[in-house]
Amino acid sequence: MDSHPHVTLEDVARAAEVSLATASRALNGTTKVRPDLHERVLAAAEKLAYTPNAHAQALAGASHRTVGVICHDVSDPYFAAIARGVMRVADENELLVMLASTFRDPQKEIAYVSTLRAQRTSAILLVGSGFEDRSWERALAAEIEPYRRGGGRVAVVSRHRGLRVDSVQPANREGAARLAEELLSLGHRRFAVLTGPRQLTTVVDRLEGFRETLAEAGVRLAERDIVESAFTRDGGHAAMSELISRGLEATCVFAVTDVMAIGALTAAREAGIAVPEQLSLAGFDDIPVVRDLTPALTTVALPLEDLGARAMELAIRDSRSSRSRVLRIEGEVRLRASVSRPADRWAGY
Known part of the structure; x- marks a missing residue:
């Protein structure tokens, strides 16, 4: 069989008459695909001599084992201590952590969430105060809600009004x-x-x-x-x-x-x-x-490291309830x- 190096996943999807997402799932095996569709995709891939991009496939697989943590300023000891707790629990669960600092810029926070959505991270943690800003709340919710509906997990540390997500809230x-x-x-x-x-x-x-x-x-x-x-x-x-x-x-x-x-x-x-x-x-x-x-x-x-650990646990723990969970952490x-x-x-x- 001759090789066709320029055949793309889109070509395979078109030949099998399925969506790009279905073709991707059928070939990388990350989720179940209906048997007849699975066979059509495999047959199309064989006929076209489709060779998946190994690097892209590796990145796609890894994205399900990554967690995005967005904080205000990781150089601040407050956030550094919380991040330690996040990373400890992530490491125990064989998850990789991507860390971003917004420097308290509301628009940068939204941009980071959008980027992490596109990278298909399995969970997103927002660490730090929310903003008393209705337009920011709406814009952030517009990113978070479809991500959650698609199976992404979200948890926040501190009070974020308007977000229906799990939260760890210092008192x-x-x-x-x-x-x-x-x-x-x-x-x-x-x-x-x-x-x-x-x-x-x-x-x-x-x-x-x-x-x-x-x-x-x-x-x-x-x-x-x-x-x-x-x-x-x-x-x-x-x-x-x-x-x-x-x-x-x-x-x-x-x-x-x-x-x-x-x-x-x-x-x-x-x-x-x-x-x-x-x-x-x-x-x-x-x-x-x-x-x-x-x-x-x-x-x-405040038990800073514990704040991060509890938020990470909320983000990775399966919940069948649609209601958000709130953990209140007292200070002394x-x-x-x-x-x-x-x-x-x-x-x-």
Whole structure:
């Protein structure tokens, strides 16, 4: 039989009078095909001397053993710790992980989901805050829903409004509320908060949990006491520097992430403000490095690696229910040396 090197899969499908997808399934054996169609495809392939592209076939087979993980910034220790949990469970299940950083760009997140759909990954994990943006929600859902209907699995870490998918949700609002209670119990009444962009659901939840608990205790957190900056170390440094330049009135500053708190601690030190003697400082997440700071950082501890592991387990575990599963993960306040009772000069406030 003569070889026809330019015969394509499309040629085989046309000769067998089946769809391209059916021809592909019949030849690579990944799923069952009706016996009569299977025979027609094999007969057409033999008649045309079709030789599959081995490289493409290998990639197609591998795509069913890959998981796409989309996070905001893998260089951030928060996401790195979660990714470790994802990769541990993936490795236990012989899955390969493709990791992407969006740098908190909503459109880039949608583009990555679209790309992973096209590559036929078996699961997609979205790790990190959703956005308070209705158009983004609709665009993301338009990518996710057909992917799920086609058998793809999706899980998210953190709150993503509008997506009917399995999720692992840190108790951000509750954790911030408990932190506020602890700081109030130490005698603090003047607070400032350093936040990331308020279109992020995580920022909204942590800020509101903190502010509402203060309000219940009769302590008002005004807008001028909230400084918004980038969700990074440099963002925390810039926000604290701005707060100090205004004339610092707070006895305690809450940075909504540890990474921002690290930058804030450096800014306070550069301004000659002693922590905690003159100013208490707290963060959120308990990334590993904060225990080694001087002083060690008070924070709300989340089991970060476990967040990733649980999300990965949800994504690969078969579920016959159409209802999405939600796992709530509680945080724990860890009081460390960066927080003390208010300095005497603030007594009376």
